Amino acid sequence: MSEVYPWHADSHAAEDRQRWAVKIEYDGRGLVGWQRQKNGLSVQELLEDAAQRLAGGRKVPSITAGRTDARVHATGQVAHLDFPADMPLNGRSVRDGLGYHLKPHPVVVLAAASVAPTWSARFSAVRRRYRYRILNRASRPGLEADRVWHVRHPLDVAAMNEAARLLLGQHDFSTFRAAACQANSPIRTLDRLELVCEGELIHVEVEARSFLHHQVRNLVGTLQLVGCGRWTPEQVKAALEARDRRAGGPTAPAEGLYLVGVDYDPDPFERL
Amino acid sequence: MSEVYPWHADSHAAEDRQRWAVKIEYDGRGLVGWQRQKNGLSVQELLEDAAQRLAGGRKVPSITAGRTDARVHATGQVAHLDFPADMPLNGRSVRDGLGYHLKPHPVVVLAAASVAPTWSARFSAVRRRYRYRILNRASRPGLEADRVWHVRHPLDVAAMNEAARLLLGQHDFSTFRAAACQANSPIRTLDRLELVCEGELIHVEVEARSFLHHQVRNLVGTLQLVGCGRWTPEQVKAALEARDRRAGGPTAPAEGLYLVGVDYDPDPFERL
Numbered sequence: 001m002s003e004v005y006p007w008h009a010d011s012h013a014a015e016d017r018q019r020w021a022v023k024i025e026y027d028g029r030g031l032v033g034w035q036r037q038k039n040g041l042s043v044q045e046l047l048e049d050a051a052q053r054l055a056g057g058r059k060v061p062s063i064t065a066g067r068t069d070a071r072v073h074a075t076g077q078v079a080h081l082d083f084p085a086d087m088p089l090n091g092r093s094v095r096d097g098l099g100y101h102l103k104p105h106p107v108v109v110l111a112a113a114s115v116a117p118t119w120s121a122r123f124s125a126v127r128r129r130y131r132y133r134i135l136n137r138a139s140r141p142g143l144e145a146d147r148v149w150h151v152r153h154p155l156d157v158a159a160m161n162e163a164a165r166l167l168l169g170q171h172d173f174s175t176f177r178a179a180a181c182q183a184n185s186p187i188r189t190l191d192r193l194e195l196v197c198e199g200e201l202i203h204v205e206v207e208a209r210s211f212l213h214h215q216v217r218n219l220v221g222t223l224q225l226v227g228c229g230r231w232t233p234e235q236v237k238a239a240l241e242a243r244d245r246r247a248g249g250p251t252a253p254a255e256g257l258y259l260v261g262v263d264y265d266p267d268p269f270e271r272l
Numbered sequence: 273m274s275e276v277y278p279w280h281a282d283s284h285a286a287e288d289r290q291r292w293a294v295k296i297e298y299d300g301r302g303l304v305g306w307q308r309q310k311n312g313l314s315v316q317e318l319l320e321d322a323a324q325r326l327a328g329g330r331k332v333p334s335i336t337a338g339r340t341d342a343r344v345h346a347t348g349q350v351a352h353l354d355f356p357a358d359m360p361l362n363g364r365s366v367r368d369g370l371g372y373h374l375k376p377h378p379v380v381v382l383a384a385a386s387v388a389p390t391w392s393a394r395f396s397a398v399r400r401r402y403r404y405r406i407l408n409r410a411s412r413p414g415l416e417a418d419r420v421w422h423v424r425h426p427l428d429v430a431a432m433n434e435a436a437r438l439l440l441g442q443h444d445f446s447t448f449r450a451a452a453c454q455a456n457s458p459i460r461t462l463d464r465l466e467l468v469c470e471g472e473l474i475h476v477e478v479e480a481r482s483f484l485h486h487q488v489r490n491l492v493g494t495l496q497l498v499g500c501g502r503w504t505p506e507q508v509k510a511a512l513e514a515r516d517r518r519a520g521g522p523t524a525p526a527e528g529l530y531l532v533g534v535d536y537d538p539d540p541f542e543r544l
Contacts, residue, residue, distance in 0.1 A: 027417070143419075
């Protein structure tokens with residue numbers, strides 16, 4: 001997280017560029033996450049390489065709404081790409097052209113929309129929505145291997161929801177913040193943290209304008225302690241108030257996490 | 273389909289054996305289907321090998337409720353296994369023991385129940401339930417690769433449901449029967465054939481006491497012609513009445529098909 005981020009690409013003179021917002025789905029298995037890394041394939045590298053091929057070899061920088069970790073999945077990630085201004089593009093050619101060049105990787109462009117040069121996938125976002133999927137049963141996952149957190153112990157979802165409600169609203173979330181987090185402030189406003197059962201699956205639905213690094217996974221890892229009966233909801237509240245990562249529960253594994261959507265006002269994809 | 277089937281194992285003297293029903297989930301990718309084959313890994317081989325290891329090297333024959341094809345998935349397959357009578361087994365030790373020896377393959381035992389030596393996973397079944405999943409959108413699948421049939425053309429689900437209703441009940445299903453099908457009769461009774469939309473996914477829910485070889489995939493391939501506007505529902509009815517495979521639509525790909533459940537009366541897993 002210490003590299004120079006490509007949003008400095010925003011300094012490109014706007015008249016040389018046309019900005020496109022893209023909605024992306026990916027399977028996090030085998031990926032090192034959003035951000036370019038030397039040790040493996042990233043979504044950023046795959047997307048920018050595909051865009052560069054579409055642009056006849058010219059570089060196309062990208063900015064994302066959420067820099068997901070290694071093995072985290074997305075069904076509604078959003079990024080923007082700055083293509084050269086002289087390219088004759090439309091929503092369909094961007095979507096299908098990127099999709100073609102992204103083959104055979106499990107990264108797919110669902111939609112593409114032209115946006116103003118001042119629009120940012122990152123800074124214009126008003127809400128990020130995550131889902132964390134727990135498979136709560138004795139048998140290990142067969143069809144859902146690497147797509148869920150497998151928890152064998154039967155979880156008390158009502159108790160977990162009670163604890164979740166204590167975390168809603170604006171708080172200092174230092175207890176649930178990774179040491180590597182680069183945000184200026186640990187204050188965040190949690191708009192939704194709710195567990196919904198779907199058979200053997202428990203979906204943890206989490207929404208906020210923005211999140212701290214590992215915040216969702218640290219929240220889920222802590223709620224799981226409540227579900228197992230090891231913590232009471234009140235202990236979660238006390239952990240929050242400690243404002244210390246050491247007071248929180250463990251980090252839930254990456255493979256259960258999905259970035260399901262990013263909201264903008266207005267939604268650039270709405271008219272598609 | 274021309275091999276000697278292991279249900280001749282039923283001739284084992286019952287007093288030498290204890291019969292266990294197992295409910296199984298598997299990811300069909302990389303598997304050649306239920307039945308043992310020389311050209312790849314089958315569920316039957318993996319399950320019987322795991323059971324043999326559990327039985328200290330003694331052979332444990334199996335019979336299944338549905339011999340699924342290569343690449344077909346299951347969330348509720350049922351089989352029975354005849355273990356040596358002298359083994360001290362219970363539902364948990366069968367489930368977890370098989371699960372352990374099935375690692376690292378994406379085949380999982382969800383439950384195990386002791387059944388009478390006359391009970392058969394195949395012949396005692398009163399209903400098989402399949403789900404066929406179609407991803408109906410422009411972009412190829414990212415997270416759902418090899419788990420859905422990707423159909424780009426927007427499908428008219430209302431017309432497909434209209435055609436589906438014409439196929440319900442008892443009919444000669446020769447039009448939807450694979451040439452290799454070994455059933456004595458082409459008469460089957462379709463209890464459910466219904467399309468349910470879930471976002472970009474279309475679930476085709478299919479239920480019958482038993483099915484002909486490729487019947488579900490041939491039904492779905494034909495309904496898809498209606499969804500694309502190439503056939504009317506009446507043409508599907510005419511195709512059924514032709515009682516000729518050449519009158520039907522194409523076979524939908526295996527990777528969209530899931531065996532979701534097998535019903536018994538009484539249900540051996542109910543008390544678990």
